[in-house]
Amino acid sequence: MTEPTNAAVRVHDASLAHAGSPSLVVRGVSFVAEPGAPITVLGPTGSGKSTLLDAIALQTPEDGGPELHGGSISVLGHDLRRLGTRARTRLLAFVGHAEQRGSEHLDGTVTVGDAVAAPIFDRDPRFDRGEAGIAVAGALDRVRLSLGVLDRHVFELSRGQRQRVSLARALVLDPRVLVVDDPISGLDPVVAPAVLSALRELGDSRALVAAVRTPRQARAIGGTSIVLHRGRIVGAGPIDDVLADPRHAFVAALARTEESAA
Numbered sequence: 001m002t003e004p005t006n007a008a009v010r011v012h013d014a015s016l017a018h019a020g021s022p023s024l025v026v027r028g029v030s031f032v033a034e035p036g037a038p039i040t041v042l043g044p045t046g047s048g049k050s051t052l053l054d055a056i057a058l059q060t061p062e063d064g065g066p067e068l069h070g071g072s073i074s075v076l077g078h079d080l081r082r083l084g085t086r087a088r089t090r091l092l093a094f095v096g097h098a099e100q101r102g103s104e105h106l107d108g109t110v111t112v113g114d115a116v117a118a119p120i121f122d123r124d125p126r127f128d129r130g131e132a133g134i135a136v137a138g139a140l141d142r143v144r145l146s147l148g149v150l151d152r153h154v155f156e157l158s159r160g161q162r163q164r165v166s167l168a169r170a171l172v173l174d175p176r177v178l179v180v181d182d183p184i185s186g187l188d189p190v191v192a193p194a195v196l197s198a199l200r201e202l203g204d205s206r207a208l209v210a211a212v213r214t215p216r217q218a219r220a221i222g223g224t225s226i227v228l229h230r231g232r233i234v235g236a237g238p239i240d241d242v243l244a245d246p247r248h249a250f251v252a253a254l255a256r257t258e259e260s261a262a
């Protein structure tokens with residue numbers, strides 16, 4: 001994989017561990033994500049997908065994120081090792097993060113409109129309400145939620161709708177880097193393909209890194225897949241190339257799952 005130094009997201013030989021834990025959960029991982037060249041991350045449970053995504057989304061050990069133990073990660077040209085608190089706060093405005101089970105972190109007592117707009121007003125409490133409304137409507141449209149939900153309370157929505165609200169919230173600042181963890185968990189089979197195709201579109205204009213559950217989801221988003229096993233890359237490339245030439249037992253198992261589902 002080519003590694004331009006000014007890539008939107010550049011992960012080079014990165015090793016990560018959780019604060020207070022001696023064991024590395026991501027080991028020597030390298031890839032580049034750019035607008036038009038998304039990365040999907042696959043791997044069994046516990047393989048390090050969320051840990052890797054949390055680091056790219058600028059989470060630090062202070063807010064429960066991982067610690068970089070080796071290699072480097074740079075986001076929009078900023079080396080995370082050298083990122084001070086103020087620079088990190090500024091950079092966060094350009095990085096959207098839809099966390100795994102993000103819907104569970106939403107405040108159920110606020111309206112959908114307020115939940116999605118929160119990142120705008122967190123950044124600038126005096127931001128124009130009308131303009132914020134336009135941004136919120138655009139974000140809801142991208143995740144295929146109707147504007148009819150705007151005034152409903154988050155707790156009134158289905159889990160799948162809440163999942164999309166949390167994705168809309170990650171999109172509302174029109175981030176240049178979008179980090180999405182398990183985007184269609186809890187979504188029904190009618191909505192899930194629409195959200196995946198929305199992600200594919202989003203990945204054309206910004207750097208997208210998405211952890212997904214299946215090769216089918218990776219294919220729907222497109223770009224390059226990396227397969228993690230115990231924190232190491234055991235397959236990398238377009239998903240069908242990876243499955244056609246499995247270099248690891250887990251990749252072979254993934255390929256078999258696909259065949260039996262076909």
Ligand SMILES: Nc1ncnc2c1ncn2[C@@H]1O[C@H](COP(=O)(O)OP(=O)(O)OP(=O)(O)O)[C@@H](O)[C@H]1O
Nearest residue numbers: 018021025043044045046047048049050051052064
């Ligand atoms: N906050 C934490 N503190 C310590 N260890 C953690 C923490 N979060 C995750 N881990 C451990 O790190 C390893 C990787 O977890 P991670 O959540 O990154 O995997 P994952 O591939 O995203 O799994 P899943 O598919 O279940 O979401 C696991 O062994 C997990 O137990």
